[in-house]
Amino acid sequence: MADNVQTQDTDLDLRTYSTIAALTQLARMMGSYQGRKNLFWVSESFPVALNTTTNFLGQKLPADAMRMSNLLSSARIAVSPVSVLGMDNGTSLVAFSGQPPDPRVQYFERGNLKSAMNAIADQTGGQAIVGTNDLAGAMRRDLDDSANYYTLAYQPQNKKWNRQFRSIHVELARTGDSLAYRRGYFAFPEDASPRNAMQELYTALQSEMPESSALTLQSKVELPSTQHPSVLVHATLGAASPDLAVGTDGHHRGQLLVMLVASNGDPLMSDSSKAKSSSDAPPQTPGVLNLDFDAAQYQPVLKSGIAFTQQLSLPPGRYRLRLGVSDVVSHRLGTLDMPIAVPAQTVKN
DSSP states (O other): OHHHHHHHHHHHHHHHHHHHHHHHHHHHHHTTSOSOEEEEEEESOOSOOOOTTBOTTSOBOOHHHHHHHHHHHHTTEEEEEEETTOSOOSOTTOOTTSSOOOHHHHHHHHHHHHHHHHHHHHHHTOOOBOSOSOHHHHHHHHHHHTSSOOOOOOOOOOOOOOSOEEEOOOOOSSTTOOOOOOOEEEOOOOOOOHHHHHHHHHHHHSTTSOOOBSSOEEEEEEOOOSSOOSEEEEEEEOTTSSOOEEOTTSOEEEEEEEEEEEESSSSOBOTTOOOOOSSSSOSSOOEEEEEEEOHHHHHHHHHHOEEEEEEEOOOSEEEEEEEEEEETTTOOEEEEEEEEEEOSSOOOO
């Protein structure tokens, strides 16, 4: 019996962290798309509960879950959990054990389910859909309700970044109406350490990961020539993408991690060598772009973006290049895929 309980706990932990990772990646993918996005999460259970700093069992909320909640809100993704259990008739959560259901256990499980769903919806501005058999109709009504929305913003004056939950309350002057909005945020400090941003960039560069779009990228590939034997990628980062702090001297400053990798079905290859790693991860560290623009330099950057060039030495063959950029302060990511074919011989210009 103890082994079964331990196995269930391990499975729940795996589901929890895999769900957090998936929703975090989704937020990074959708970050650059304007406007509100509705995400219907259809399931019979929800392993992530965003009840401030602890869940309904009194367990401490993982820091990754707090960051995920903030990322979803920053990307304007309203998550609406949808329970497929349908109308609650008192037996909807019966375990397939052949034994009569325990009403006390069922009551506790139903309460946990609704608590988790409401917490996810409240923290992202969505609506929990539970206790109905008309799932399609409920989702249609939720879409209709969210067709019109407003974006409100403010600058927190409390500079004590202690990871605690801070509530947000919005009121309407007219009574009788209701609002669906983000109920708060987790006060995370601006972590300017490249270590976490580097690990996040490594993950985003993996060949099986979808593209991230929180930072917008454009590029032009230049194949090897006799003048330059490496593949060159001339890239432009949208000026509005990174978070640039304005100093007292009027300079706009920030720090980016940049890396270019290539994949052809083998482990990834990265800058300045043809050596391959022993695992599906870049063997070297990313380059660092320290941004520092005065007022005169910043105006052209606003119009044209931030230009930079990366290079790779590759043997002849077909590859998928992936360029990755990570904002060290905001932890926002952008990746871009580029299929290329490096010829066996280059023609002298």
